[in-house]
Amino acid sequence: ILSDKLELNSSATNDTTFVNLKEYTSDFVYDMKYATEDNFLKTKVYDCAECFLRLKTVKALIEANKKFIEKGYKIKIFDCYRPLDIQKKMWTIVSNPKYVANPAKGSIHNRGGAVDITLVDSSGTELDMGTTFDFFGIEASHNYPKVSEVVKQNRILLKTLMTNSGFNSFDSEWWHYNLKSGLNDKVSNAKWDCK
Numbered sequence: 530i531l532s533d534k535l536e537l538n539s540s541a542t543n544d545t546t547f548v549n550l551k552e553y554t555s556d557f558v559y560d561m562k563y564a565t566e567d568n569f570l571k572t573k574v575y576d577c578a579e580c581f582l583r584l585k586t587v588k589a590l591i592e593a594n595k596k597f598i599e600k601g602y603k604i605k606i607f608d609c610y611r612p613l614d615i616q617k618k619m620w621t622i623v624s625n626p627k628y629v630a631n632p633a634k635g636s637i638h639n640r641g642g643a644v645d646i647t648l649v650d651s652s653g654t655e656l657d658m659g660t661t662f663d664f665f666g667i668e669a670s671h672n673y674p675k676v677s678e679v680v681k682q683n684r685i686l687l688k689t690l691m692t693n694s695g696f697n698s699f700d701s702e703w704w705h706y707n708l709k710s711g712l713n714d715k716v717s718n719a720k721w722d723c724k
């Protein structure tokens with residue numbers, strides 16, 4: 530029988546095992562938007578705020594965060610693994626692959642290989658990235674030219690260290706990063722246990 534719960538802490542942990550980021554480090558800041566009502570669905574679609582990812586994604590993200598910490602910043606996380614059912618809900622609201630991946634194909638979030646993130650400074654203040662998280666418009670694009678020099682530099686900082694740590698950026702959303710090998714893994718609809 531296939532379980533619809535994420536299989537965790539299996540004795541044979543390998544790079545594609547789903548793990549909880551907080552079990553590996555306390556160096557991240559969290560604002561798991563879909564575990565709140567402060568998101569574009571205007572409803573809490575996760576029962577609790579946990580960041581599950583494939584172990585290989587966790588390793589790459591920790592490597593990236595170390596580089597940001599050396600510069601006085603930290604990664605703040607908005608979303609990690611996302612069950613396919615939630616992707617379907619998102620797609621009914623925003624059926625535009627520039628902003629929400631088509632569930633027929635599956636997002637790399639559904640594969641445990643994507644993260645939605647920003648940067649905070651040493652006092653925990655978010656860097657100005659020009660738009661809010663999940664602003665679905667041209668202004669959120671890496672290629673949008675009419676942003677201030679500060680915003681441009683902040684986006685470049687995020688993109689440079691993430692792409693140097695094994696992630697690809699996503700042109701239409703400054704916050705979304707895909708692990709380079711993330712498309713090789715299976716889409717999942719498993720949910721996680723909330724204690």
Ligand SMILES: C[C@@H](N)C(=O)N[C@H](C)C(=O)O
Pocket residue numbers: 608619626627628629630636637638643645663702705
């Ligand atoms: C919904 C948004 N946060 C996001 O992650 N979009 C990308 C394109 C996705 O759904 O994979």
Ligand SMILES: [Zn+2]
Pocket residue numbers: 608638643644645704705706
């Ligand atoms: Zn995303």
